[in-house]
Amino acid sequence: MRVLVVEDEQLLAEAVATGLRREAMAVDVVYDGEAALQRIAVNDYDVVVLDRDLPLVHGDDVCRRVVEQGLATRVIMLTASGDISDRVEGLEIGADDYLPKPFAFSELVARVRALGRRATVPLPPVLERAGISLDPGRREVLRDGKPVQLAPKEFAVLEVLMRAGGAVVSAEQLLEKAWDEHTDPFTNVVRVTVMTLRRKLGDPAVIVTVPGSGYRI
Amino acid sequence: MRVLVVEDEQLLAEAVATGLRREAMAVDVVYDGEAALQRIAVNDYDVVVLDRDLPLVHGDDVCRRVVEQGLATRVIMLTASGDISDRVEGLEIGADDYLPKPFAFSELVARVRALGRRATVPLPPVLERAGISLDPGRREVLRDGKPVQLAPKEFAVLEVLMRAGGAVVSAEQLLEKAWDEHTDPFTNVVRVTVMTLRRKLGDPAVIVTVPGSGYRI
DNA sequence: TCGGCCGCTTACAGCTGCTTTACCCGCGGA
DNA sequence: TCCGCGGGTAAAGCAGCTGTAAGCGGCCGA
Numbered sequence: 001m002r003v004l005v006v007e008d009e010q011l012l013a014e015a016v017a018t019g020l021r022r023e024a025m026a027v028d029v030v031y032d033g034e035a036a037l038q039r040i041a042v043n044d045y046d047v048v049v050l051d052r053d054l055p056l057v058h059g060d061d062v063c064r065r066v067v068e069q070g071l072a073t074r075v076i077m078l079t080a081s082g083d084i085s086d087r088v089e090g091l092e093i094g095a096d097d098y099l100p101k102p103f104a105f106s107e108l109v110a111r112v113r114a115l116g117r118r119a120t121v122p123l124p125p126v127l128e129r130a131g132i133s134l135d136p137g138r139r140e141v142l143r144d145g146k147p148v149q150l151a152p153k154e155f156a157v158l159e160v161l162m163r164a165g166g167a168v169v170s171a172e173q174l175l176e177k178a179w180d181e182h183t184d185p186f187t188n189v190v191r192v193t194v195m196t197l198r199r200k201l202g203d204p205a206v207i208v209t210v211p212g213s214g215y216r217i
Numbered sequence: 218m219r220v221l222v223v224e225d226e227q228l229l230a231e232a233v234a235t236g237l238r239r240e241a242m243a244v245d246v247v248y249d250g251e252a253a254l255q256r257i258a259v260n261d262y263d264v265v266v267l268d269r270d271l272p273l274v275h276g277d278d279v280c281r282r283v284v285e286q287g288l289a290t291r292v293i294m295l296t297a298s299g300d301i302s303d304r305v306e307g308l309e310i311g312a313d314d315y316l317p318k319p320f321a322f323s324e325l326v327a328r329v330r331a332l333g334r335r336a337t338v339p340l341p342p343v344l345e346r347a348g349i350s351l352d353p354g355r356r357e358v359l360r361d362g363k364p365v366q367l368a369p370k371e372f373a374v375l376e377v378l379m380r381a382g383g384a385v386v387s388a389e390q391l392l393e394k395a396w397d398e399h400t401d402p403f404t405n406v407v408r409v410t411v412m413t414l415r416r417k418l419g420d421p422a423v424i425v426t427v428p429g430s431g432y433r434i
Numbered sequence: 435t436c437g438g439c440c441g442c443t444t445a446c447a448g449c450t451g452c453t454t455t456a457c458c459c460g461c462g463g464a
Numbered sequence: 465t466c467c468g469c470g471g472g473t474a475a476a477g478c479a480g481c482t483g484t485a486a487g488c489g490g491c492c493g494a
Contacts, residue, residue: 001376002394024356024373026397043398107313113353117342123384137384139427151451152429189453195472196451211470368440406442412483426482428450 001025001116002044006036006062007051007078016049019105020112033057037065045073046116049108050095052079060093067094074115078103127162129217130206134162143201153178154197157190161207161217170214218242219260220329223253223279224268224295233266233325240326250274254282257290264332266325268295291332295320344379346434347423351379360418370395371414374407378424378434387431 003025007013010031017027028043030036034056040048048066052059063075077095097111123137133142139155141148150158156178161169171190175183183189194215198207208216220242224230227248234244245260247253250271257265257279265283269276280292291313314328344351350359356372358365367375373395378386388407392400400406411432415424426432 001373002397022369024369024376026373026395028397039398044393046394103315110354113342117353123382138433139385139430153452184453187453188455191472192453198472209471370441401443404442405444408482409442409484428481 001046001113003027003112003116004036004039004043004045004048005029006031006033006048006054006059008032008053008055009051016105016108020109023109023113025112031055033059033062036062040066040071040073044071047074047076047112049076049112050078052077063093063095076108076111076115127159129162129166132158132162132201132206132217134159148200150197150200153189153193154200157193158197161215164217166217168210168213168216173214218264218329219262220244221253221256221260221262221265222246223248223250223265223271223276225249225270225272226268233322236322237326237329240330242329248272250276250279253279257283262290264291264293264329266293266295266329270297293325293328293332344376346379346383349375349379349418349423349434351376365417367414367417370406370410371417374410375414378432381434383434385427385431385433390431 001024003020005013005017005020005027007016007029008031013029013031017029020027028039030039033054036048036050036054037057039045040062048062050059050062054062059077063077066073066075074096075094076097076099078099078101080101096115099108099111127134127136131144135141136159141150141155141158157174160174160177172185174190175185175187179189194207198205201207206217210216218241220237222230222234222237222244224233224246225248230246230248234246237244245256247256251273253265253267253271254274256262265279267276267279271279276294280294283290283292293314293316296315296317313332316325316328342353344353348361352358353376358367358372358375374391377391377394391407392402392404396406411424415422418424423434424432425434
């Protein structure tokens with residue numbers, strides 16, 4: 001879990017950071033709103049622990065920016081006063097949680113954890129065709145239900161062919177999608193890779209050659 | 218909801234108690250720390266409203282005892298000052314909430330209610346997969362039911378892998394999620410940490426490497 | 435203050451897989 | 465018949481990835 005702590009009071013900021021680190025979280029610390037915006041732009045945080053009263057850029061504005069950009073990042077606002085109106089304001093701005101100072105540390109940990117749990121990314125769908133099942137997320141290929149061990153390049157080529165959905169894919173297109181741009185255009189790699197792929201996938205053949213055009217599943 | 222109010226200033230104690238009773242809570246009142254410990258040992262309170270400066274036994278000690286005994290009881294500390302040093306101390310002791318005097322009564326009610334809710338809704342976000350059980354709250358890992366001792370970094374890496382739900386996680390992603398921004402991008406830590414993790418988790422292997430891509434559970 | 439654990443780096447060995455090279459076959463047209 | 469071309473296959477070299485050992489500084493608890 002990656003966390004950014006934004007708090008101008010350095011003593012408190014460090015205390016919070018070390019505490020969270022003890023909970024096995026990866027914590028960055030900044031002391032003003034401007035630095036916070038920079039870090040958020042660069043890194044993909046799960047949770048931002050955000051003081052409201054910040055130098056340079058106010059905490060509310062930092063929070064708004066996070067919400068505007070549609071990031072998966074969650075925000076916990078810290079505020080000096082325990083006023084209820086503050087809480088309502090904070091949630092209106094788009095914070096996901098709100099914690100009045102002074103707070104119990106265990107409380108903060110629990111809330112950071114709860115927010116981090118929400119940020120789960122959906123897995124990409126499994127591609128199926130002609131007895132082949134290819135799972136891009138798990139990097140796993142099944143032939144008639146049996147796992148097949150593929151090298152990275154082989155996997156990449158098969159994935160391109162599967163995504164083409166039965167259409168013919170030329171060797172040039174395969175080079176373009178499965179290799180980077182620095183490869184020799186007169187290379188033989190595609191033929192070799194397709195060959196090993198065919199061998200590993202076994203009979204009956206799933207990759208057919210379309211003479212003069214390319215390959216197809 | 219069962220509440221214990223511990224406050225040596227009898228006038229204030231009774232005022233708080235009647236106020237909470239009006240909110241349909243069952244409230245007991247004691248005026249010193251020793252009496253508080255007795256009551257806590259006997260009754261199963263949802264929330265304890267605890268003054269810090271108490272006769273006989275200090276509020277901090279009462280709070281520690283509650284935490285040590287692993288009770289479901291939540292503690293709200295009432296502190297005379299909203300001082301920074303108080304806050305930092307509070308982090309260590311383990312109270313669930315802090316309220317600086319003087320406070321608005323509505324605020325106290327809101328917090329007691331919030332804590333009571335949380336007590337009834339225990340969060341069980343235990344991650345399970347492939348014979349591994351990981352409890353983020355308790356920072357505890359079980360392999361086939363047997364506890365495994367992990368260093369914080371090892372725990373963080375395992376947590377990221379578990380949350381990925383069987384998807385492949387690249388070394389870069391692990392760096393991103395389990396380390397902070399001060400790490401060298403060309404580092405070798407991931408490999409080393411994964412190695413020690415594998416060693417500690419024992420056979421059969423749960424973390425498999427996907428060549429060229431990363432790791433997967 | 436000391437010892438041990440933790441996190442990290444460095445160094446290295448083994449090996450896998452990518453790529454090139456070379457060669458094969460079959461086919462169609464001159 | 466020969467030649468060129470498109471395509472398949474085997475082998476080998478090499479680069480980069482991966483696992484592992486060893487060591488070191490720092491922090492924390494005894």
